[in-house]
Amino acid sequence: xxxxxxxxxxxxxxxxxxxxxxxxxxxxxxxxxxxxxxxxxxxxxxxxxxxxxxxxxxxxxxxxxxxxxxxxxxxxxxxxxxxxxxxxxxxxxxxxxxxxxxxxxxxxxxxxxxxxxxxxxxxxxxxxxxxxxxxxxxxxxxxxxxxxxxxxxxxxxxxxxxxxxxxxxxxxxxxxxxxxxxxxxxxxxxxxxxxxxxxxxxxxxxxxxxxxxxxxxxxxxxxxxxxxxxxxxxxxxxxxxxxxxxxxxxxxxxxxxxxxxxxxxxxxxxxxxxxxxxxxxxxxxxxxxxxxxxxxxxxxxxxxxxxxxxxxxxxxxxxxxxxxxxxxxxxxxxxxxxxxxxxxxxxxxxxxxxxxxxxxxxxxxxxxxxxxxxxxxxxxxxxxxxxxxx
Amino acid sequence: xxxxxxxxxxxxxxxxxxxxxxxxxxxxxxxxxxxxxxxxxxxxxxxxxxxxxxxxxxxxxxxxxxxxxxxxxxxxxxxxxxxxxxxxxxxxxxxxxxxxxxxxxxxxxxxxxxxxxxxxxxxxxxxxxxxxxxxxxxxxxxxxxxxxxxxxxxxxxxxxxxxxxxxxxxxxxxxxxxxxxxxxxxxxxxxxxxxxxxxxxxxxxxxxxxxxxxxxxxxxxxxxxxxxxxxxxxxxxxxxxxxxxxxxxxxxxxxxxxxxxxxxxxxxxxxxxxxxxxxxxxxxxxxxxxxxxxxxxxxxxxxxxxxxxxxxxxxxxxxxxxxxxxxxxxxxxxxxxxxxxxxxxxxxxxxxxxxxxxxxxxxxxxxxxxxxxxxxxxxxxxxxxxxxxx
Numbered sequence: 001x002x003x004x005x006x007x008x009x010x011x012x013x014x015x016x017x018x019x020x021x022x023x024x025x026x027x028x029x030x031x032x033x034x035x036x037x038x039x040x041x042x043x044x045x046x047x048x049x050x051x052x053x054x055x056x057x058x059x060x061x062x063x064x065x066x067x068x069x070x071x072x073x074x075x076x077x078x079x080x081x082x083x084x085x086x087x088x089x090x091x092x093x094x095x096x097x098x099x100x101x102x103x104x105x106x107x108x109x110x111x112x113x114x115x116x117x118x119x120x121x122x123x124x125x126x127x128x129x130x131x132x133x134x135x136x137x138x139x140x141x142x143x144x145x146x147x148x149x150x151x152x153x154x155x156x157x158x159x160x161x162x163x164x165x166x167x168x169x170x171x172x173x174x175x176x177x178x179x180x181x182x183x184x185x186x187x188x189x190x191x192x193x194x195x196x197x198x199x200x201x202x203x204x205x206x207x208x209x210x211x212x213x214x215x216x217x218x219x220x221x222x223x224x225x226x227x228x229x230x231x232x233x234x235x236x237x238x239x240x241x242x243x244x245x246x247x248x249x250x251x252x253x254x255x256x257x258x259x260x261x262x263x264x265x266x267x268x269x270x271x272x273x274x275x276x277x278x279x280x281x282x283x284x285x286x287x288x289x290x291x292x293x294x295x296x297x298x299x300x301x302x303x304x305x306x307x308x309x310x311x312x313x314x315x316x317x318x319x320x321x322x323x324x325x326x327x328x329x330x331x332x333x334x335x336x337x338x339x340x341x342x343x344x345x346x347x348x349x350x351x352x353x354x355x356x357x358x359x360x361x362x363x364x365x366x367x368x369x370x371x372x373x374x375x376x377x378x379x380x381x382x383x384x385x386x387x388x389x390x
Numbered sequence: 391x392x393x394x395x396x397x398x399x400x401x402x403x404x405x406x407x408x409x410x411x412x413x414x415x416x417x418x419x420x421x422x423x424x425x426x427x428x429x430x431x432x433x434x435x436x437x438x439x440x441x442x443x444x445x446x447x448x449x450x451x452x453x454x455x456x457x458x459x460x461x462x463x464x465x466x467x468x469x470x471x472x473x474x475x476x477x478x479x480x481x482x483x484x485x486x487x488x489x490x491x492x493x494x495x496x497x498x499x500x501x502x503x504x505x506x507x508x509x510x511x512x513x514x515x516x517x518x519x520x521x522x523x524x525x526x527x528x529x530x531x532x533x534x535x536x537x538x539x540x541x542x543x544x545x546x547x548x549x550x551x552x553x554x555x556x557x558x559x560x561x562x563x564x565x566x567x568x569x570x571x572x573x574x575x576x577x578x579x580x581x582x583x584x585x586x587x588x589x590x591x592x593x594x595x596x597x598x599x600x601x602x603x604x605x606x607x608x609x610x611x612x613x614x615x616x617x618x619x620x621x622x623x624x625x626x627x628x629x630x631x632x633x634x635x636x637x638x639x640x641x642x643x644x645x646x647x648x649x650x651x652x653x654x655x656x657x658x659x660x661x662x663x664x665x666x667x668x669x670x671x672x673x674x675x676x677x678x679x680x681x682x683x684x685x686x687x688x689x690x691x692x693x694x695x696x697x698x699x700x701x702x703x704x705x706x707x708x709x710x711x712x713x714x715x716x717x718x719x720x721x722x723x724x725x726x727x728x729x730x731x732x733x734x735x736x737x738x739x740x741x742x743x744x745x746x747x748x749x750x751x752x753x754x755x756x757x758x759x760x761x762x763x764x765x766x767x768x769x770x771x772x773x774x775x776x777x778x779x780x
Binding site: 015068069 | 391394395396398399401406408414416417418421424425432439455457458459460490491494495592612613614616633635636638639641644649650718720
């Protein structure tokens, strides 16, 4: 085996995002063990940082030792007991994954569906919970497969009562797009380290409201996963510091540094940066004649979806972007394959220079392929003028 | 939050081990995404490297995106269907964990027990499988809680038939102490990245024999964990490269470099190094008057257990070692708490200089506490002379 020397990429796909060099450097610190007082200090810092970005005081706030999907599974297996009625607001691949995982936790799963590119409506949710009141309602905040952000405040408003536990997937939103977990009364929110947190993939932050903790503590049967059992994990991450499994030390160093960077930038400034770069991207894409996929009023600010023009080779465009500029964007999943591009502007990847480079690269490649914009050139002006208008 | 600057440790506990600076450096390489052709190359290298150290040609050989316990859970949930009879050779905390996880996978679990500090015998195993033939037999190769290595060849010899799937925990042995998975006909072996592989914790290499793959493919009910479902994971790690979850990129960079270091050293040389440093440690500990805990004939070469002398403060000795020399060793778990020390010499931590420093530090601290060795001084001679004798 030779030494590994990866090419330099600009990661503008739906995740992972580019990682701040400071975060990469944090992983070179020598290891201490998972029960070392020094590591306990790291754990304290991480929990405080996560509480700040989730906007909670929940004591049970910690990173699961796995990727975002492990966070999703943690939510399902801890909150569901066999036979429980679970309602999933289904509007994309990741909500479908929730359905599959909930079924494997032996839930009775109902779904309400939104047309692709749109969000579930509060009316749909209200009718569904009136028809059959579920024990758990789950939805994805920013659906990475469609670029749609669910109307979290309006949905959460209907789910305030303690008999329903609300699970929210914030994998593609946490620290990139406003999300106030406590103010919205959300019970179990999970995320991933590799998107707006701009840390490598491998950790899944979760937070549990008092209601979710109560649900956990009143379980009749043990959580089916030992590895993801929060009744034990909370003893390792709580004041007992009781050994459960060997935490991924270096990944936690990385997460601590990523949270420190967020603290320095400030959440409000970070949200504004994500919003501005999202708007600049949309302006630029539209200026070169492309059409956004997700409806304007439900468009996420972190993962952007744009239609592949008729007659244009989806994969051909992406591989040229990669070859010429080292830029990665991704195509659609399942039935959206070949139909959309997914462009992430998250964390360290959310930079104005990345937007400009992508728009210009796309225009160049598309025009070589015979695509002619209806609105003509001027995308630099569009990207630039956006800021003055907003 | 301030910049994190950990103190320098010498990790001689039962894991994690010290990490080669080359492995830490590998994690500073910029990220590519989990579907990038460059990352696919990393995956190929890792699979080849893991096949070499497991000594298998099994196509389904890959790292699970979690720690060693996730590897254990992966084995149980993929190989067990509800109601299956499972036999666990129980001889310590990690075998007990197997029992708990198998029960959560709804197995009917039987155990055979060994006295603490001893191994399960082939006779016990033979009687148990004659009494009731199980579908799965599971045991821990090196039991980290007791420092005992099970007689893997003798046990495996009884488990050759395809109707029994043999699961082996090699968390504290893989690449440190000889283990030939194919020659012994073992079906499902898992390990962790943070012990003899000397990579940070966060990945759990697994390998499945054709028999284990057959068991997986003939399941009647889906694997209860979506995240750990090998029927999907093998499609991401197989030639399809079908997306399942976002792999922990930087951790896989680290694992690739750790495997590259093993390739350079050579497995035989690596095993000899672990053996020699283990023997030197035992000679040194006995020379300063301490007594080993695990019986000589079943003693592991990677995790060493030694009795805390009567009247000596277990935790006091450990904290002095940490303060004065930055050396971490750990105490016993559960009923062995306060009674033994657990000393790991694994991967990058298995160095002669670490053995000498530990023995001398221990002698110094113990003599301050009033412990007088029966055999007197001369431990340096003992450690040194070992090599000439062996």
